[in-house]
Amino acid sequence: GESVGLHLPTLSVQEGDNSIINCAYSNSASDYFIWYKQESGKGPQFIIDIRSNMDKRQGQRVTVLLNKTVKHLSLQIAATQPGDSAVYFCAENRGGAQKLVFGQGTRLTINP
Amino acid sequence: DARVTQTPRDKVTEMGQEVTMRCQPILGHNTVFWYRQTMMQGLELLAYFRNRAPLDDSGMPKDRFSAEMPDATLATLKIQPSEPRDSAVYFCASGPSGGSGSYTQYFGPGTRLTVL
Numbered sequence: 001g002e003s004v005g006l007h008l009p010t011l012s013v014q015e016g017d018n019s020i021i022n023c024a025y026s027n028s029a030s031d032y033f034i035w036y037k038q039e040s041g042k043g044p045q046f047i048i049d050i051r052s053n054m055d056k057r058q059g060q061r062v063t064v065l066l067n068k069t070v071k072h073l074s075l076q077i078a079a080t081q082p083g084d085s086a087v088y089f090c091a092e093n094r095g096g097a098q099k100l101v102f103g104q105g106t107r108l109t110i111n112p
Numbered sequence: 113d114a115r116v117t118q119t120p121r122d123k124v125t126e127m128g129q130e131v132t133m134r135c136q137p138i139l140g141h142n143t144v145f146w147y148r149q150t151m152m153q154g155l156e157l158l159a160y161f162r163n164r165a166p167l168d169d170s171g172m173p174k175d176r177f178s179a180e181m182p183d184a185t186l187a188t189l190k191i192q193p194s195e196p197r198d199s200a201v202y203f204c205a206s207g208p209s210g211g212s213g214s215y216t217q218y219f220g221p222g223t224r225l226t227v228l
Contacts, residue, residue: 032215043116043203043219044155089155093215098143098207099168100217102155 008087012109019080021106023073023090032093034100035064035075039086047075047088077108085110114138116220118204124226130192133223135204136185144187145205145217146172146179155203161187162209194227201225 013019025033031052036044050057050064050073057064063076073090087107091100117136125131137144145160159169164181172179176198178190191198201224205217 034216036219043205043221046216046218049214049216098162098215099145099157099160100215104154 008105008107010107010109012111013080014111015082016079019077019084019108021075021077021088021108023075023103023106025071025073025090025092025103027092027094027101028068028071030092030094033064033066033073034091034093035062035073036089036091036102037084037086038089038105044089080108080110082110082112084108116204116206116218118202118220118223120223121221122224122226124228125194126228127195128193129227130190131194131198131225131227133189133202133204133225135187135189135206135220137187137204137206138218139185140208141206141218142184142209143207143217144181145207146187146189147203147205147219148200149203149222150200158189158202191225194225196227199225199227 034049035047037047038044048059048062048064050066055066061078065074077084087105089105090103093100119134143162146158147155148158149155156171158172159179160167161181176191181187201222203219203222205219207217
């Protein structure tokens with residue numbers, strides 16, 4: 001039958017475990033990438049960004065990895081907590097314009 | 113703690129009515145974006161401004177939507193007349209000029225619009 005609404009990829013992890021959220025992009029001209037976290041009823045919240053001249057960047061409990069060869073971006077969250085439950089979006093900036101192109105999002109659920 | 117603010121947070125209206133949503137960008141940010149988020153389409157860019165000038169509104173239905181920045185501290189998104197299919201959460205985001213190579217956008221809490 002016809003699908004209604006976006007079917008977000010979902011990821012469930014146990015509290016305290018590490019999680020990895022993946023994102024593929026298609027435009028090799030993209031030079032800047034961002035991860036956002038969106039909790040229910042709130043706006044997307046900036047987590048971490050990375051420029052295309054880097055392949056790794058770390059923040060507090062989060063690490064972003066960029067593989068330009070295969071156009072792949074990942075967000076690693078260490079020692080997940082219940083507050084990490086949210087939808088995570090990757091976004092890319094394509095070469096100088098200030099617009100961001102957002103992915104569809106991944107829903108992360110932390111199980112107690 | 114600088115934040116983007118949006119009003120109203122929730123709006124319920126009847127089909128055919130005019131709706132105006134307001135956004136106050138973070139002080140010093142010179143780019144402002146309007147997005148619409150629905151279950152069907154995800155996060156869609158409607159329009160964006162730099163230094164109060166519209167740069168791209170190709171994502172916006174031109175016949176009923178309009179976006180303006182009367183001054184640097186206020187952005188508005190207006191729908192006239194509203195239709196049930198306009199029901200969505202509308203987000204405003206602001207960002208710095210990008211000259212430093214950062215294109216980060218900071219989002220407001222959104223306006224949840226329901227058109228009956």
